[in-house]
Amino acid sequence: MKPETSVAGSGAPTPACKDRPPVNKRPYHDQEGQLLPLLITPGENGPDLAEWMQGAGDEFRNDLTRFGGVLFRGFNIRSVEDFNRFMKCFNTEPLPYMFRSSPREEADKSIKNIYLSTSYPNKRSIKLHNESSYSRVWAGKIVFCCIRTAEEGGETPIADGRKVLNDISPALIAKFRAKGVMYRRNLIPDLGMPWQEVFQTNDLSEAEAFCKRNNITFKFIEKDYIVIEWVKPAIYPHPVSGEETWFNHVMFFNKFSRYDELGLPPDYVLPDKFLASHTLFGDGSEISFEEYNDIVKAYRKNIIAIPYQQGDIIFLDNMLSAHGRNPFKGDRLIVTALIEANYDVDYKPEAF
Numbered sequence: 001m002k003p004e005t006s007v008a009g010s011g012a013p014t015p016a017c018k019d020r021p022p023v024n025k026r027p028y029h030d031q032e033g034q035l036l037p038l039l040i041t042p043g044e045n046g047p048d049l050a051e052w053m054q055g056a057g058d059e060f061r062n063d064l065t066r067f068g069g070v071l072f073r074g075f076n077i078r079s080v081e082d083f084n085r086f087m088k089c090f091n092t093e094p095l096p097y098m099f100r101s102s103p104r105e106e107a108d109k110s111i112k113n114i115y116l117s118t119s120y121p122n123k124r125s126i127k128l129h130n131e132s133s134y135s136r137v138w139a140g141k142i143v144f145c146c147i148r149t150a151e152e153g154g155e156t157p158i159a160d161g162r163k164v165l166n167d168i169s170p171a172l173i174a175k176f177r178a179k180g181v182m183y184r185r186n187l188i189p190d191l192g193m194p195w196q197e198v199f200q201t202n203d204l205s206e207a208e209a210f211c212k213r214n215n216i217t218f219k220f221i222e223k224d225y226i227v228i229e230w231v232k233p234a235i236y237p238h239p240v241s242g243e244e245t246w247f248n249h250v251m252f253f254n255k256f257s258r259y260d261e262l263g264l265p266p267d268y269v270l271p272d273k274f275l276a277s278h279t280l281f282g283d284g285s286e287i288s289f290e291e292y293n294d295i296v297k298a299y300r301k302n303i304i305a306i307p308y309q310q311g312d313i314i315f316l317d318n319m320l321s322a323h324g325r326n327p328f329k330g331d332r333l334i335v336t337a338l339i340e341a342n343y344d345v346d347y348k349p350e351a352f
């Protein structure tokens, strides 16, 4: 199954200009082969980050494509407003968070589309995933900003999708190349998310029409119980470099992730109505526990978790880098923004 995609707007900062104040750049890790992330800190007479980014042009885009993500540290970022000023350098409005899979609120009602990171119990981890990679439309870039650190934990772990792809067994990759991945979501209140929140409407016919437009099977089971299914590639070429990357929600949405969370053994049979989501091969055949575990191990091998410092910005190429969240204690405040819409080729932006 070959992906065909398009990108709306580059999301790139304005072209490079000369005489910009310097910054320091180096890979965060000095292990060979570990590029993610690039660390950028202010140079002497450290520039204002937004001002620096205004002139960063292709230099920043090239760094991001090579490293998969950038950590900005030590700049003067103290508030949601500072972060918003930085995001304005990208000549594009942050994208709204549509076709949702997790609860999310805007950080400040006066600033559009800068969200609080997912509200999910502090004690739990959020497994690695690429934002909205299950959807027909997704953001090319996802950006996290630390306004307030946690007392303990709360990192945003990341992993390079090119390396994850390389570490999954070739036989399993061949299966995903041939079949793609089928996503299934059971939309039931109090389980995952009610369909009204997923589709951001209270009109069932609008939700059904959204599914039809996006080649998603829509099954009405009973009032407030909808099952949706669709197929997508599991591996995508990067729109700029063409490098292949593991870009999907195969692990995150799979039933074994839920079993893991609940402490259930893999041979347990949990009825569908207790599963908010599931993933299968594109022909509807099950992904075995061994196959699921192959993917888990590949992520684990490549995971990087950097403790936040106040003002840190983690800027990820969403197609090249997966992210998650570690459990934490304290009053952590991380805000996030998504930019640069990418589409599967059969997706009609005007119909969204």
Ligand SMILES: [Fe+2]
Pocket: 129, 130, 131, 323
């Ligand atoms: Fe996420």
